Amino acid sequence: MAKIVENVVKSISKVAEDDPRRVIHSMKVGLAVTLVSLLYFFQPLFHDFGTSTLWAVLTVVVVFEYSVGATLGKGLNRVMATLLGGILAVGLHGLATQCGHIAEPLLISIFVFLQAALSTFARFSPKIKARYDYGFLIFILTFAFISVSGFRLQEIIDLARNRWATIVIGVFSSLLISIFVFPVWAGEDLHNLIANNIDKLASSLEGYGNSYFKIQENANAQDNEASMLQTFKTVLNTKNTEDILANFARWEPSHGAFRFKHPWKQYLNLGALTRECAFRIDTLDKQLNTNFKKILKFDDGIKEECNKITLEASKTLKELSTTLKNTSQSAPCIAHQVAESKDKIKCLKEVILKSMANLSADYEKLQVVITEITIATILNDILNYVEKMVDCNRELALLANFKQDKEYNSPDSESKNDIPAVENSGSLISTENRDNNLSNVTVVNSSQVVAITIE
Amino acid sequence: MAKIVENVVKSISKVAEDDPRRVIHSMKVGLAVTLVSLLYFFQPLFHDFGTSTLWAVLTVVVVFEYSVGATLGKGLNRVMATLLGGILAVGLHGLATQCGHIAEPLLISIFVFLQAALSTFARFSPKIKARYDYGFLIFILTFAFISVSGFRLQEIIDLARNRWATIVIGVFSSLLISIFVFPVWAGEDLHNLIANNIDKLASSLEGYGNSYFKIQENANAQDNEASMLQTFKTVLNTKNTEDILANFARWEPSHGAFRFKHPWKQYLNLGALTRECAFRIDTLDKQLNTNFKKILKFDDGIKEECNKITLEASKTLKELSTTLKNTSQSAPCIAHQVAESKDKIKCLKEVILKSMANLSADYEKLQVVITEITIATILNDILNYVEKMVDCNRELALLANFKQDKEYNSPDSESKNDIPAVENSGSLISTENRDNNLSNVTVVNSSQVVAITIE
Numbered sequence: 001m002a003k004i005v006e007n008v009v010k011s012i013s014k015v016a017e018d019d020p021r022r023v024i025h026s027m028k029v030g031l032a033v034t035l036v037s038l039l040y041f042f043q044p045l046f047h048d049f050g051t052s053t054l055w056a057v058l059t060v061v062v063v064f065e066y067s068v069g070a071t072l073g074k075g076l077n078r079v080m081a082t083l084l085g086g087i088l089a090v091g092l093h094g095l096a097t098q099c100g101h102i103a104e105p106l107l108i109s110i111f112v113f114l115q116a117a118l119s120t121f122a123r124f125s126p127k128i129k130a131r132y133d134y135g136f137l138i139f140i141l142t143f144a145f146i147s148v149s150g151f152r153l154q155e156i157i158d159l160a161r162n163r164w165a166t167i168v169i170g171v172f173s174s175l176l177i178s179i180f181v182f183p184v185w186a187g188e189d190l191h192n193l194i195a196n197n198i199d200k201l202a203s204s205l206e207g208y209g210n211s212y213f214k215i216q217e218n219a220n221a222q223d224n225e226a227s228m229l230q231t232f233k234t235v236l237n238t239k240n241t242e243d244i245l246a247n248f249a250r251w252e253p254s255h256g257a258f259r260f261k262h263p264w265k266q267y268l269n270l271g272a273l274t275r276e277c278a279f280r281i282d283t284l285d286k287q288l289n290t291n292f293k294k295i296l297k298f299d300d301g302i303k304e305e306c307n308k309i310t311l312e313a314s315k316t317l318k319e320l321s322t323t324l325k326n327t328s329q330s331a332p333c334i335a336h337q338v339a340e341s342k343d344k345i346k347c348l349k350e351v352i353l354k355s356m357a358n359l360s361a362d363y364e365k366l367q368v369v370i371t372e373i374t375i376a377t378i379l380n381d382i383l384n385y386v387e388k389m390v391d392c393n394r395e396l397a398l399l400a401n402f403k404q405d406k407e408y409n410s411p412d413s414e415s416k417n418d419i420p421a422v423e424n425s426g427s428l429i430s431t432e433n434r435d436n437n438l439s440n441v442t443v444v445n446s447s448q449v450v451a452i453t454i455e
Numbered sequence: 456m457a458k459i460v461e462n463v464v465k466s467i468s469k470v471a472e473d474d475p476r477r478v479i480h481s482m483k484v485g486l487a488v489t490l491v492s493l494l495y496f497f498q499p500l501f502h503d504f505g506t507s508t509l510w511a512v513l514t515v516v517v518v519f520e521y522s523v524g525a526t527l528g529k530g531l532n533r534v535m536a537t538l539l540g541g542i543l544a545v546g547l548h549g550l551a552t553q554c555g556h557i558a559e560p561l562l563i564s565i566f567v568f569l570q571a572a573l574s575t576f577a578r579f580s581p582k583i584k585a586r587y588d589y590g591f592l593i594f595i596l597t598f599a600f601i602s603v604s605g606f607r608l609q610e611i612i613d614l615a616r617n618r619w620a621t622i623v624i625g626v627f628s629s630l631l632i633s634i635f636v637f638p639v640w641a642g643e644d645l646h647n648l649i650a651n652n653i654d655k656l657a658s659s660l661e662g663y664g665n666s667y668f669k670i671q672e673n674a675n676a677q678d679n680e681a682s683m684l685q686t687f688k689t690v691l692n693t694k695n696t697e698d699i700l701a702n703f704a705r706w707e708p709s710h711g712a713f714r715f716k717h718p719w720k721q722y723l724n725l726g727a728l729t730r731e732c733a734f735r736i737d738t739l740d741k742q743l744n745t746n747f748k749k750i751l752k753f754d755d756g757i758k759e760e761c762n763k764i765t766l767e768a769s770k771t772l773k774e775l776s777t778t779l780k781n782t783s784q785s786a787p788c789i790a791h792q793v794a795e796s797k798d799k800i801k802c803l804k805e806v807i808l809k810s811m812a813n814l815s816a817d818y819e820k821l822q823v824v825i826t827e828i829t830i831a832t833i834l835n836d837i838l839n840y841v842e843k844m845v846d847c848n849r850e851l852a853l854l855a856n857f858k859q860d861k862e863y864n865s866p867d868s869e870s871k872n873d874i875p876a877v878e879n880s881g882s883l884i885s886t887e888n889r890d891n892n893l894s895n896v897t898v899v900n901s902s903q904v905v906a907i908t909i910e
Contacts, residue, residue, distance in 0.1 A: 015579045022579045030572030033595070034564050037603045041560045057603055061571070061596045105496045109489050116516070117485030124470045124477045140488070141516045148492045148512055240695050279734065370828060377829075 024182045025066055032060045032177045036170060052162035059170025064178065068255075069186035069248030071178045075171035076251070077135035082167050085142030086160035088115070093150040108147050115143050130247060186248035187258045190267055193242065195324040197235045197274050198389070202317035204232035204281055205382075209310030212288050212295055213303045229285070235278040242271045257327040263399040270392045277385035284378045287371075294371045299355065302372055305348040309379050312341045313386050320386075320393055329397045329404045330390065338387045345380050352376060479637050480521055487515045487632045491625060507617035514625025519633065523710075524641035524703030526633040530626035531706070532590035537622050540597030541615035543570070548605040563602050570598050585702060641703035642713045645722055648697065650779040652690045652729050653844070657772035659687035659736055660837070664765035667743050667750055668758045684740070690733040697726045712782040718854035725847045732840035739833045742826070749826045757827055760803040764834050767796045768841050775841075775848055784852040784859045785845065793842045800835050807831060 016023050040053045063078055065071045096107040119140045122128055128136060142163065150156040207229040246264045254260050288295065298306070316337045323330045352372050396402075471478050495508045518533055520526045551562040574595045577583055583591060597618070605611040662684040701719045709715050743750065753761070771792045778785045807827050851857075 011580060012576075015576070019579075022576060026572040026576035026579075029575040029595075030568040030570075033571040033599055034568040037567055037599060038560075038564060040603050041606060054600055054603060057599050058596055061592065061599060105493075109493060112492055113485040113489040115485075116488040117481040120484040121467075121470070121477060121481035124474075124481075125466060137516065140484075141513055144488050144492060144512050144516060145509055148495050149509060151496060237694075239692075283738075373825060374829075374832075 021182070021184055022066075025184065028177050028181055029061075029064050031181070032064055032174055033057060035177075036060050036173050039169070052159075052166050055163055055166040056170040056173070059167045060174050063171055064174045067184045067186035067189065067245075067248050067252075068175075068178050069245075069250070069252040071174055072251040072253075073131070073248060074134050075175055077132060078138050079164075079168055079171050081135040081138035082142045082164050085139045086146055086164055089143045089146035089150070090157055090160050093147060093156055097150075105151060108151065112144050112147055116140050131250075183255075185252055185255055185258070186245045187252050187262060187264065188256065190242060190245035190249055190264065191258070191324070191327075193238065193245065194267055194271050194274065195321045197238060197271070197278075198317050198321040198324065200231045200235055201274065201277055201281060202314045202321065204229055204285075205310050205314035205317065208281075208284065208288060209307050209314065212292075213298075213307035213310065232278050232281050232285075235275060236282065238271070239275060242268055257400070257402065259401075263396060266392070266396040266399055270389065270396060273385060273389045273392055277382060277389065280378060280382045280385060284375070284382065287374055287378060291371045291374075294368050295375075297368050298372060299351070301351055302348065302355075305344060305351065306375060306379065309341055309344050309348065309383070312337060312344070313379075313382060316341070316386055316390070320390060323397070324393060327397075327400070327402045329402055330394050334390050338383065338390055341383055342387075345376065345383060348376050348379075476637070476639055477521075480639065483632050483636055484516075484519050486636070487519055487629055488512060490632075491515050491628050494624070507614075507621050510618055510621040511625040511628070514622045515629050518626055519629045522639045522641035522644065522700075522703050522707075523630075523633050524700075524705070524707040526629055527706040527708075528586070528703060529589050530630055532587060533593050534619075534623055534626050536590040536593035537597045537619050540594045541601055541619055544598045544601035544605070545612055545615050548602060548611055552605075560606060563606065567599050567602055571595050586705075638710075640707055640710055640713070641700045642707050642717060642719065643711065645697060645700035645704055645719065646713070646779070646782075648693065648700065649722055649726050649729065650776045652693060652726070652733075653772050653776040653779065655686045655690055656729065656732055656736060657769045657776065659684055659740075660765050660769035660772065663736075663739065663743060664762050664769065667747075668753075668762035668765065687733050687736050687740075690730060691737065693726070694730060697723055712855070712857065714856075718851060721847070721851040721854055725844065725851060728840060728844045728847055732837060732844065735833060735837045735840060739830070739837065742829055742833060746826045746829075749823050750830075752823050753827060754806070756806055757803065760799060760806065761830060761834065764796055764799050764803065764838070767792060767799070768834075768837060771796070771841055771845070775845060778852075779848060782855070782857045784857055785849050789845050790849075793838065793845055796838055797842075800831065800838060803831050803834075 036056045039056065059078065063071060063074045065074055092111045093108070096104045096111070099107055119136050123133055123136045146156060146160050146163070149159055211229065246268055249258075249262070249264045252258070252260070295303075316334055319334055319337075320330065323334070352369065355369060355372075491511045494511065514533065518526060518529045520529055547566050548563070551559045551566070554562055574591050578588055578591045601611060601615050601618070604614055666684065701723055704713075704717070704719045707713070707715070750758075771789055774789055774792075775785065778789070807824065
């Protein structure tokens, strides 16, 4: 028994710890429901509406969602659908009553059937499902409610009007409390989710660099940090959350750095690239785990290059995440960094290639080299995605009008970069050309050949 | 204008074509709403409930979902939550009225606040969210509704009883129509979704085998079939649908081959493996597209092996999908096939290895060999997942008590299999041992070395 209580307490405190705003949200819902209930107690205010006032209470319970966007979306859907459903029901009811007392219930039944069937069918349309599903449900509900009530009640117009007015009161109260008492913005949550996901990839990459490619003092390092290495795994499954948040965010008014028509779609693009990158890190993770012993036999030079590349990729991702968090334009140094990392990949490939010159006999060496090539290919893949993420983030910052960093504006900072900014890249060609200038290219021909394979 | 109408008609017919059962479902909802409305027209039947009868109509609109499982889940949640919410409200209302007319609204307000806040908080718990979210919503709603009504109404017990009874009528009507008029079972949908996903992987693999690894008569083959090759891509994004369907399926009673406690979780496992396999096929797809020219230069022997392996993997997946669709135990020949394909991978590796003997000088040949190794690694990965899927499906068939194939039962069939059934495999060791018996192992040592790398 004590055990059960303990477990319940644990799971309760976990729910609260995961996101402390949940406690506040619960109290906000309680507050909204209570406030609207109080209105019912003051008869003078609401003697017009009678028991319809209860619809306001029900509306608050149903409409009050966690984020402002979700509440707004549901509230507007409910208000509009109740209005339209009410008008349609009153109109068709007028038509039905003119056909005599026998035809009336028959006609009303046919109308109810047709309206319910057609609206239900419309809910299957993907566009409607995404934004107006709840509206269509309420449309059916209100229409059926008003139509059927009309059979016994004379003041059907009053009923429709009361229902609508009380629903407006409920939605309005919910929105007031949702927006002005510790608001939770779906857009902000989406923004932070993406930035944190990028951060997680950075941490994992840093972990891999340190545990696998450091010139080994401590062979157990990778065990100690195992849990830290796996942080990227949560990123693989956030697509659904991102889609839902973006859907809610579209309803939200301007707040903080986010305007009403903020480019939420671009966040989904950035999220998708982050996930693709996470899948590449997953591949790296599997390779590292399976071939741990072979990696120990890597040449020190290759290990060092791998270490540098992973750490730099991690650093780039960290900076990317920071600029996103600060809602600022990404500094040109990030593009510079990616370009440098890509140059390092070239060096790595060349070192590997040189080591392949005297292979044929030694099969053990051969398999180490194959692992080296595999790892280099994956690192190259990861860098490509990091580059795409940098580009995508730059586009996002432009679309969203994020504030520009000071250095980015000053004219002399651009001339400082001797390496041309990888402005319209994502193309490997620009890096390829730059490659020819490298002083340490000794086996140019072969490097190009393998480079194409590995990319 | 005509254009708009045309587009609307097109999108309507698309919604219907995608799943013709949607049209039937829409009519079922119309029917249910209309039938319950009719009850309202017959006063003698329902003079007890008065206008509360309308709750039955509203319940049908809100509770009637696409599948039986979803309707059952929502219906049971609604019935139970209304009952509990009503009882709690009536009880606390009795307590409050005993404290005098001034304390009563105060106490009721406090109760409403506490109940709404606590229940809202409970909805954040993952376990509750998954199955009882709607129930908690209705619990808050009913409690607030009855408590607040009690302030003006004397017959609060009647109100609670009527509300509950009409909701039971609504839920019962919905369930009757949902189950007995062209039922849509979430469980069956999940079963078919997984089987079709496996089928899609099979088609894609077959396409790759035919377009890339056939000894080329027609170099444009891969263009013609491009759309067919991409069928596997839809599999990458069905996780969410699978989770939702499994959640609904748990509510469903026994139907067809599916019992009440059918192992739905195992379907999710099989679905996850299918998706992992699809990711490997995605990697294969990218490799094939990037290195198309190098693949043209593959040795004919290697091409042929690759072709055989992809076609056999495809055949295995097709058979797996068929046994699943027939809800029968998988025949032992499937395990046999996987084992044979794995032997083919060994052969492929050896052929590649032999061709590496005189490499060092020729860098162009070298890059072709690296591509060969990469492709072989990916094919090996795919085979591993096919094997895991076969195992997972066998386990599913056992857990679900699917009917056994005749040959599987006959005692002599087992002795026919000279290769030991890969019963507890997924392990590469058993295949490894078998390898030593192969007559064409000429470079045993090196093969083992590379085999470990490639796996």
